[in-house]
Amino acid sequence: MTVHRMDHVGVVVEDLAAALAFFVELGLELEGEATVEGEWVDRLVGLEGVRADMAVLRTPDGHGRVELSTFHTPVATSAAPRAPVNTPGIPRLTFSVDAVDDVLDRLRAHGGDLVGEVTQYGDVYRYCYVRGPDGVIIGLVEDLR
Template identity: 25%
Template sequence: MKIKYVHTNIIANDWKKVSLFYQKVFGCKPIPPERNLKGEWVDKLTGLPDAHITGEHLALPGYEGSFPTLEIFSYGSMINNNSKEINNVGFGHLAFEVDDVENVLQRIKEEGGGQVGELIKAEYPNNVIATLVYAKDIEGNIIELQSWETKSDV
């Protein structure tokens, strides 16, 4: 049995703005073509009458060749009734390993995103230090930034 993780989907109020946010902050790259999906097969797949989906896939940083993508779509008709909190049941957050958590957090804020909790440093086994923070993109989706280093012997 073949199993392969393919993508994570974000439904956005404005897919173009959200896509641009992930391109600017994380260096994600659009994978053509842009999607403009509608018709009987989309209605059957989604269970929605007259469904119309637009958006694109983004290549995530750190992969070459065959890779999972971030799929950012908007529907012609959407429901906005879910609050995005760190402890909600269901999808929680995207995580990116970065060289400089503080710098990327600042870029997120400059592009219209925000910060959830405090930036912390945590000690892990084997002299490993993690720098971690939760942030939000421009539509409130939660992003974890993480950086890992080994403590130098003193």
């Protein structure tokens, strides 16, 4: 056996409180928060003198988790990407939602910005991308079946 399951997706953000508010508005539930530092985390991430705050959120079904972290030290050497969706290496997190338009309106109040347009693929689903805190791209999919 090679993989049991996907454990979580991690995203580094500048403003942890704003990112938490964005993902909670999306419908994720806060699982826990912590501050991490010390030799073990330095070795894990390959940086020296790490001190970071993190929060883990889970999807309502309990199967998916998103880890948000903000690093106090060391200082980042480059800014978060705000590249177009087709740029190699730009991650997208996609969530199944009840109503794309409703979720989109709620996320806009938390800085969410529609990337393209809300589109419909036949009678199968409605889909859009939203750029959230620190350039994170979120896909919203509404199943029409």
